[in-house]
Amino acid sequence: MQPPIDRESNKQFMGLVDFAQTLTSSGLQRERTLERSQKIFRKAALITDNRIKDVLTQLDTMSEEEREFMRPKCSDGCSHCCYQWVRSTATEVFAVSEYIRANWSPEQVGDLLVRCQSYREEFQRHPAGSMFSLACPILDGNLCPVYDVRPFICRGCNSMDVQKCAEGREDPNSGVAIPIIMPVLMSAGAVRQGIQMGLEAVGYRPTELVFALALETALTSADVADRFFSGEDVFANDVIPV
Numbered sequence: 095m096q097p098p099i100d101r102e103s104n105k106q107f108m109g110l111v112d113f114a115q116t117l118t119s120s121g122l123q124r125e126r127t128l129e130r131s132q133k134i135f136r137k138a139a140l141i142t143d144n145r146i147k148d149v150l151t152q153l154d155t156m157s158e159e160e161r162e163f164m165r166p167k168c169s170d171g172c173s174h175c176c177y178q179w180v181r182s183t184a185t186e187v188f189a190v191s192e193y194i195r196a197n198w199s200p201e202q203v204g205d206l207l208v209r210c211q212s213y214r215e216e217f218q219r220h221p222a223g224s225m226f227s228l229a230c231p232i233l234d235g236n237l238c239p240v241y242d243v244r245p246f247i248c249r250g251c252n253s254m255d256v257q258k259c260a261e262g263r264e265d266p267n268s269g270v271a272i273p274i275i276m277p278v279l280m281s282a283g284a285v286r287q288g289i290q291m292g293l294e295a296v297g298y299r300p301t302e303l304v305f306a307l308a309l310e311t312a313l314t315s316a317d318v319a320d321r322f323f324s325g326e327d328v329f330a331n332d333v334i335p336v
C-alpha cells in the first residue's frame with residue numbers, strides 16, 4: 095500500500111512544477127546573479143522538504159504493521175543510493191559549490207577536485223544510458239557532508255528496504271526493484287523539473303547536468319557562476335550524455 099497517487103496528488107505535483115518554474119524564471123528575469131539563484135534554491139528546498147514531510151505524515155493514518163512496512167529505512171550512514179549518478183540543474187550545483195567554498199578548507203576542496211576528476215574519467219568510460227555504480231565524489235564515510243544543500247533528487251531518494259538498495263548498488267544490472275514511496279520521489283523530481291523549465295524559459299541551455307561533473311566545473315574557478323549567469327555555456331562538458 096502506498097500513499098495514493100490520485101488526481102489530487104497529480105495536481106499537487108503539477109503545482110510544484112509550476113511553482114518552481116515561476117520562482118526560477120521570474121527571479122532570474124529580475125536579476126541574473128548567483129545571489130538570486132541561491133535564494134531560489136533555498137525557497138525551493140524548503141517547499142520540497144515540507145511537501146515530503148506532508149507525504150510521510152499520511153503514513154500516520156495506517157495500521158502499525160503497514161506503517162512499519164512503509165517506513166523509509168533511510169538512516170545516517172546508509173549510502174547505497176549515493177552510488178547512482180545524480181541529475182541536477184545549475185541552480186543545485188551552485189548551491190553545493192558555494193556551500194563548499196564557504197565551509198571547506200582549500201585542502202579539502204583540492205582533495206574533492208581530485209576525486210571529481212577520477213569520477214569524470216570513470217563516468218566517461220561507461221556508454222551513455224548504461225547502469226553502473228560510482229560513488230558520489232562528495233560522499234565522506236557514508237555521510238553526505240553537504241546534506242542541507244543536497245540536490246533535489248537526493249532529497250527525494252528513499253526506500254522501504256535497505257537490502258534491495260544494497261543489491262542494486264552491488265549489481266545495478268540485476269534488475270532489482272527498490273520499493274520506494276513514489277510521491278516522495280515525485281515531489282522532489284517535480285521541483286527539480288520546474289527549476290529546469292524556469293532556467294530554460296529565460297534562455298539557459300542546457301540545464302540538465304550530471305551533478306558530480308558540473309560540481310567539478312563550478313569549483314574550478316570562482317567566476318564560473320558569474321560566467322554562467324552572463325550566458326556562457328560553462329557546463330558544456332557536464333550535460334547528461336545521450
Ligand code: SF4
Pocket residue numbers: 167168169172173174175176251252253255256259260
Ligand atoms: S534510499 Fe536506500 S540506500 Fe539510500 S538512505 Fe534510503 S535505505 Fe539507504
Ligand code: SF4
Pocket residue numbers: 175176177180230231232233234237238239240241244245248
Ligand atoms: S550529494 Fe550527498 S546525498 Fe547526494 S549523492 Fe552526493 S553524497 Fe549522496
